[in-house]
Amino acid sequence: MVYLDTSVVVALLTVEPKTTAVAEWFRSLDEPPTSSDWLLTEFASALSIKARAGRLSDAQAKRVRKEFDALISGGLRLVPVGRSAFQRAADLVSQHRYGLRSGDSLHLAFALESGAGELATLDATLARNAKRNGLSVTAF
Numbered sequence: 001m002v003y004l005d006t007s008v009v010v011a012l013l014t015v016e017p018k019t020t021a022v023a024e025w026f027r028s029l030d031e032p033p034t035s036s037d038w039l040l041t042e043f044a045s046a047l048s049i050k051a052r053a054g055r056l057s058d059a060q061a062k063r064v065r066k067e068f069d070a071l072i073s074g075g076l077r078l079v080p081v082g083r084s085a086f087q088r089a090a091d092l093v094s095q096h097r098y099g100l101r102s103g104d105s106l107h108l109a110f111a112l113e114s115g116a117g118e119l120a121t122l123d124a125t126l127a128r129n130a131k132r133n134g135l136s137v138t139a140f
Contacts, residue, residue: 002033002138003116004076005107006042007123009035011140013067014050018122018140025120025138033120034077036085036110042103043068085109098132099125111135 011022026033047064050056056064072078089109093100100108104126111119112133119130120138127139 001031001114001116002029002118002120003107003111003114003135004033004035004039005104005119005121005123005126006035006039006046008120008140009039009043009068009071009076010046011122013064013071014047014056016122021140022122025140032075032077034079034114034116036079036107036114037081038103038106038110039078040072079110079114081106081110082113085113088113092129092133098129100129101125104129108133 008022010016011018012026016022047056047061051058051061085106086109089102089105092098092108093102093105104123107121108119108126108129111130112135116135118136118138119126121127121130122140124139127137130137
């Protein structure tokens with residue numbers, strides 16, 4: 001199972017430097033990837049940041065939200081988040097020498113809890129930590 005962090009979904013649905021590579025990779029998947037319910041909040045935040053910075057108009061943001069809803073409905077499986085994953089994320093982020101931020105520690109904990117074998121990310125720190133925790137990584 002492949003677990004996606006938010007950076008991959010943002011690149012898939014908006015214009016980012018890695019959008020082409022992410023889209024090609026996404027089309028090549030044999031089975032629908034997985035993410036967690038945390039994606040709902042973090043993706044909405046990413047869109048809001050882009051809109052506040054003037055990188056997305058209101059119309060563009062609305063279109064991207066519809067594309068996101070379609071992705072969730074048909075091409076991406078969301079895993080419910082349990083309390084144990086939040087505790088695991090707290091344990092991961094507490095290991096300050098590894099540089100994880102809270103959102104990334106949540107994604108890593110959810111990937112580990114869901115039994116994913118692979119994590120896809122555009123974040124180098126998350127990629128290093130995923131490898132350190134036994135996951136294979138697709139990094140763009």
